[in-house]
Amino acid sequence: MDIPPPIPPRPPGYEIHAPISPEVKSVKINPPLPPRPAPQQQQQQYQQGAWTGYAQPSYSFPTQAPPPQVASFPGDGDGGGGGGGGTSMARWTPLFHPDGAPTPLFEALMAAFFGRLDPGRAGHIRPETLSGFLDLNGFLTEHNIWKSSLKGSNFLYTSEDLADYELKAxxxxxxxxxxxxxxxxxxxxxxxxxxxxxxxQGFTDMMAVESAGEPERAWRGLNAALRHYGIWSAMGPLPREVFLQDMPRQLQQRIEQVKIRSHRAAQERLDAAQLQCQIQAQGRQAALDLIDGPYYRRRY
Structure with missing residues (x-):
């Protein structure tokens, strides 16, 4: 008896879909969070200065970024009762992973804000522009580092120079x-x-830290920014549940590491400034010695 030939494999994309019952049509399901990077990839991104799990989103300087199309269910357009042709409706989903890393939806939202803050498509925003955005988000003056550092000028530096120094640090x-x-x-x-x-990237990472560290303030502040700029208005206001409940442990650890780096950098700059003053003083004394001899030697 002849053996029949084997059945050839189905071409890619060939799937069998079961019919969707009316009960399923009426259920609104948020898609799951995207998978996290492997631990080795997370460590590499952190060493590069990015938040754990953060990847630089593409930015094409849109004048009005479209809302993301998160999920599509038949019957969404008619209240889930069936009979409609089915529509695609975007919904708010979690903005953060449990460890505080931003999801792609948060990155897309920050790109939409950045497009409004950078209308000239320079690719970077000035400190006063960032400060204004933080004001719009309800930051107190003491939490707005550039604004709180405008302490007045002196004969050497302007108040903006002093505020720039603090924000840069x-x-x-x-x-x-x-x-x-x-x-x-x-x-x-x-x-x-x-x-x-x-x-x-820097703006997104900064806002991710601020939003994951203070979820309650971020919920109110980002909603205020959404209303102000009219971004993704069809999606409605941000619900509280898309933010974290409390500051994650991983972010608290990052804050402790930042404190150590800040203290070390401040000490290094102080040491460098003292060394520069000593070198300048020695140079002035050497110039006096050349002109008048060692009789006018000063002690420093």
């Missing part, structure tokens, strides 16, 4: 991606200072 301690520019060309520059310009 914060970005360096937290590894928020940024570049440094000169705010006032031709004026004295603060050593280790400069104007920090946040990129989209």
């Amino acid at each position: 914060c970005c360096e301690a937290w590894y928020f991606d940024h570049k440094t520019a000169v705010r006032h060309p031709g004026r004295n520059q603060i050593p280790y200072g400069g104007m920090p310009l946040l990129s989209l």
Whole structure:
């Protein structure tokens, strides 16, 4: 008896779908969180200065970013009762993983805000622009580091220079991606200072830290920003449940590491400044010795 040939494999994309019952149509299900990166990949991203599990989202400088299409269920357009052709409706889903890392939806939301903060498509935002966005989100002045550091100018530096210095130190301690520019060309520059310009990655990481660290304030603040800019209005306000309940342990550990780095960097800058003063004093004394001899030697 001849053996029949084997059945060839089905081509890719060939699936058998079971019919959807009316009961399933009326159930609104949020899709699960995306899978987390492998531990080795997480460690590599953290060493590069990014939040654990954070990947730089693409940014095409949209004038109005469209809301994400999260899920599609037949019958959504007619209240779940069936009879409709089915529509695609975006829904708010969790913005953070349990460890405080942002989900792709949070990254997309920050990209939409960044597009409004950077209408000129420069790719970076100035400190005063960031400060205004934090004000819109309900940050107290003492929690808005650039605004709280506007303490007045002196004969060497402006108040903006002093505030830039503090914000730059914060970005360096937290590894928020940024570049440094000169705010006032031709004026004295603060050593280790400069104007920090946040990129989209740095802005997203900063807002992820702030939102995961203070979920209640973030819930109110981001809703205020959504209303102000009119972004994704069809999705409605952000529900409280898409934020974390409390600050995650991983973020608390990161805060402790930032404190250590900040203290070490401040001590290194102080030591460098003292060494520079000593070198300048020795140079002045050497110049006096050349002019008048050692009789006018000063002690430093």
